[in-house]
Amino acid sequence: xxxxxxxxxxxxxxxxxxxRSMMMMFIIPMLLFPLLFTIAAVFTARxxxxxxxxxxxxxxxxxxxxxxxxxxxxxRDDLKIREDxxxxxxxxxxRSDSIDAAIRIDxxxxxxxxxxxxxxxxxYFKSSRDMAASRNRLTSLIRDYENQIVxxxxxxxxxxxxxxxxxxVRRHDIASPRERIGKSVGGFLPYIFVLMCFMGCMYPALxxxxxxxxxxxxxxxxxxxxxxxxxxxxxxxxxxxSGFASIANSFIGFFIAVMLQRExxxxxxxxxxxxxxxxxxxxxxxxxxxxxxxxxxxxxxxxIFAKSFKEAQSIMAPLNIIIIIPVFIGxxxxxxxNAITSLIPVLNVSLASKEIFAGTIKLPLLLxxxxxxxxxxxxxxxxxxxxxxxxxxxxxxx
Amino acid sequence: xxxxKNIVKTFKLSRQQxxxxxxxxxxxxxxxxxxxxxxxxxxRVFALLGPNGAGKTTTLRMIAxxxxxxxxxxxxxxxxxxxxxxxxxxxxxxxxxxxxxxxxLTPNEMVRYFADLHGMNSVDYNTRRDHLxxxxxxxxxxxxxxxxxxxxxxxxxxxxxTIIHDPEVIVFDEPTAGLDVxxxxxxxxxxxxxxxxxxxxIFSTHRMGEVSLLSNDLAIIHKGQLQFNGTFEDFQNQMQxxxxxxxxxxxxxxx
Numbered sequence: 239x240x241x242x243x244x245x246x247x248x249x250x251x252x253x254x255x256x257x258r259s260m261m262m263m264f265i266i267p268m269l270l271f272p273l274l275f276t277i278a279a280v281f282t283a284r285x286x287x288x289x290x291x292x293x294x295x296x297x298x299x300x301x302x303x304x305x306x307x308x309x310x311x312x313x314r315d316d317l318k319i320r321e322d323x324x325x326x327x328x329x330x331x332x333r334s335d336s337i338d339a340a341i342r343i344d345x346x347x348x349x350x351x352x353x354x355x356x357x358x359x360x361x362y363f364k365s366s367r368d369m370a371a372s373r374n375r376l377t378s379l380i381r382d383y384e385n386q387i388v389x390x391x392x393x394x395x396x397x398x399x400x401x402x403x404x405x406x407v408r409r410h411d412i413a414s415p416r417e418r419i420g421k422s423v424g425g426f427l428p429y430i431f432v433l434m435c436f437m438g439c440m441y442p443a444l445x446x447x448x449x450x451x452x453x454x455x456x457x458x459x460x461x462x463x464x465x466x467x468x469x470x471x472x473x474x475x476x477x478x479x480s481g482f483a484s485i486a487n488s489f490i491g492f493f494i495a496v497m498l499q500r501e502x503x504x505x506x507x508x509x510x511x512x513x514x515x516x517x518x519x520x521x522x523x524x525x526x527x528x529x530x531x532x533x534x535x536x537x538x539x540x541x542i543f544a545k546s547f548k549e550a551q552s553i554m555a556p557l558n559i560i561i562i563i564p565v566f567i568g569x570x571x572x573x574x575x576n577a578i579t580s581l582i583p584v585l586n587v588s589l590a591s592k593e594i595f596a597g598t599i600k601l602p603l604l605l606x607x608x609x610x611x612x613x614x615x616x617x618x619x620x621x622x623x624x625x626x627x628x629x630x631x632x633x634x635x636x
Numbered sequence: 637x638x639x640x641k642n643i644v645k646t647f648k649l650s651r652q653q654x655x656x657x658x659x660x661x662x663x664x665x666x667x668x669x670x671x672x673x674x675x676x677x678x679x680r681v682f683a684l685l686g687p688n689g690a691g692k693t694t695t696l697r698m699i700a701x702x703x704x705x706x707x708x709x710x711x712x713x714x715x716x717x718x719x720x721x722x723x724x725x726x727x728x729x730x731x732x733x734x735x736x737x738x739x740x741l742t743p744n745e746m747v748r749y750f751a752d753l754h755g756m757n758s759v760d761y762n763t764r765r766d767h768l769x770x771x772x773x774x775x776x777x778x779x780x781x782x783x784x785x786x787x788x789x790x791x792x793x794x795x796x797x798t799i800i801h802d803p804e805v806i807v808f809d810e811p812t813a814g815l816d817v818x819x820x821x822x823x824x825x826x827x828x829x830x831x832x833x834x835x836x837x838i839f840s841t842h843r844m845g846e847v848s849l850l851s852n853d854l855a856i857i858h859k860g861q862l863q864f865n866g867t868f869e870d871f872q873n874q875m876q877x878x879x880x881x882x883x884x885x886x887x888x889x890x891x
Contacts, residue, residue, distance in 0.1 A: 240755075241753060244749070244752045244753055245753075248738075248741075248745075248749045251740075251741070251745070252738055252740050252741060255740040256740060453736055453737070453738070453739070454732065454734045454736035455736035455737065455738060456736070457697075457702065457730070457732060457736060458730065458732075458736045458750075458797065459753075460700075460701075460702050461700045461701070461702065461725055461728060461729075461730040462725060462750060462753040462754065463722050463723075463725040463726040463753065463754060463755070464753055465722070629702075629703055629704070630647075630648065632702075633697075633702070633703070
């Protein structure tokens with residue numbers, strides 16, 4: 239046990255002096271969420287404000303129809319109505335951003351409306367611009383006008399509007415806010431945590447395996463009176479610690495982000511507080527521990543096999559994508575934690591985290607997830623140890 | 637003492653390695669070391685000579701327990717390298733030419749790390765550390781990061797790291813390769829000091845000057861096979877050319 243601790247302490251000291259590893263352990267996980275939240279909040283607020291307050295320049299061709307609608311449009315401060323534009327140049331003006339949109343009313347519009355028929359209003363816009371804000375604002379005005387016509391018609395015919403609206407649907411969602419948000423946010427969070435955990439393991443694994451080979455320090459270590467399994471456990475311990483620190487720091491980063499953006503998340507803050515009870519966090523962290531051991535052993539196997547830091551990096555980079563696939567599957571609708579998905583590594587952590595945050599986790603499934611993750615961690619460590627024992631792995635250049 | 641008896645080391649070749657061997661090569665394995673026997677005595681320096689790829693490093697790695705012989709046996713300080721590898725490593729110091737050090741540690745931390753791995757207690761460590769640091773004039777940079785030290789300073793750290801636990805057997809694998817004259821001299825002094833202290837010293841080299849300067853016994857190895865094994869005097873007595881270097885080349889070419 240003492241040699242393992244000696245190696246662990248030395249590797250820990252060494253890693254804490256490595257800027258890249260420290261970035262992956264502390265800086266990036268802690269800053270990721272606050273940065274993401276802040277950028278999203280600032281960007282959304284700015285865009286919403288811009289779209290809401292912008293004066294739209296709209297061409298209007300009424301051909302003597304819909305005078306009431308024309309009045310509505312002309313009275314609005316946020317619209318600049320131009321009635322000097324002909325129909326044929328509308329597409330060209332919108333395409334060149336000279337105007338934002340155009341409204342053309344059919345020649346027979348008034349006649350059709352008074353005959354209780356359907357009249358046509360043409361709305362021209364460019365959906366690729368301003369996130370379809372012009373279309374939405376003008377559609378809303380047209381809807382108001384349509385509503386006015388409908389009310390007039392019902393009055394003319396002395397009918398009650400409920401006659402065309404016989405069914406009223408009233409939704410009663412039994413799911414608590416915690417469940418609703420837990421199932422969505424709880425699915426997104428493991429996506430970040432698993433990625434952070436993997437990245438947190440990756441740099442120390444690169445340094446402690448391939449890096450040690452490249453620096454020719456591995457030989458000196460192999461001649462010390464310690465077994466290879468002790469060397470491996472000491473090194474893997476530091477990799478696990480680094481991966482785990484990345485997850486823990488991601489949590490801290492998430493809370494900082496929530497605190498910083500209090501106004502934006504005010505609606506869901508109560509639910510979030512329910513979700514992130516200390517017991518939920520500890521449960522999710524405890525699920526991440528065997529997963530981190532699995533990552534550490536798998537990455538260490540790659541690292542010790544590679545001849546150089548660069549080779550190890552080129553093997554590890556595509557693994558990022560492989561890891562993300564099960565997490566992504568966990569985000570798909572209809573994928574639930576069951577007896578089979580509980581056995582699939584990474585996916586089980588993603589689904590179980592979702593259930594834990596939503597407060598709907600079932601104990602037998604949770605135990606199955608633990609059992610499969612612990613078995614996986616043990617197997618990967620055993621495999622890594624066997625791999626490390628092979629002369630052809632360590633002295634691959636010979 | 638180190639006794640190697642009929643050691644053979646066979647490596648399995650990868651597809652790429654087979655291609656590199658050329659079309660004439662048959663088989664899936666290569667014998668890096670073929671049936672080699674030798675003895676290294678305490679208080680004597682044993683030089684292992686051979687051109688690049690002769691099998692020197694493989695032989696030394698087998699002595700240091702990093703590789704297992706395919707057949708044959710090696711005993712180091714009376715311990716078998718396969719069945720008692722841990723005990724062998726406790727009694728062995730191993731220094732390579734390309735100094736393997738941790739750049740982010742200081743010399744103090746580096747040496748302490750290896751002392752701890754050898755299970756040294758604090759009193760023994762402090763006494764030995766103070767003695768070696770004073771001997772090699774290392775106190776001035778003992779707390780500086782190794783990455784910021786000169787090659788000579790790094791070599792000193794390597795030396796202390798190798799002998800901090802006062803091993804019975806010390807193996808040097810091309811210890812002066814790529815080093816300047818001053819740093820090489822430190823190594824030569826160290827080898828002599830170890831010999832005078834009654835240690836068993838093995839070193840591999842292809843510099844004949846070092847051989848004549850240091851070795852008591854020598855073995856010449858080429859293509860994994862032993863071409864000469866005896867004392868330095870024996871070697872000099874049976875020389876057919878005028879210089880050591882010419883004689884070494886003659887033996888290798890004759891093989």
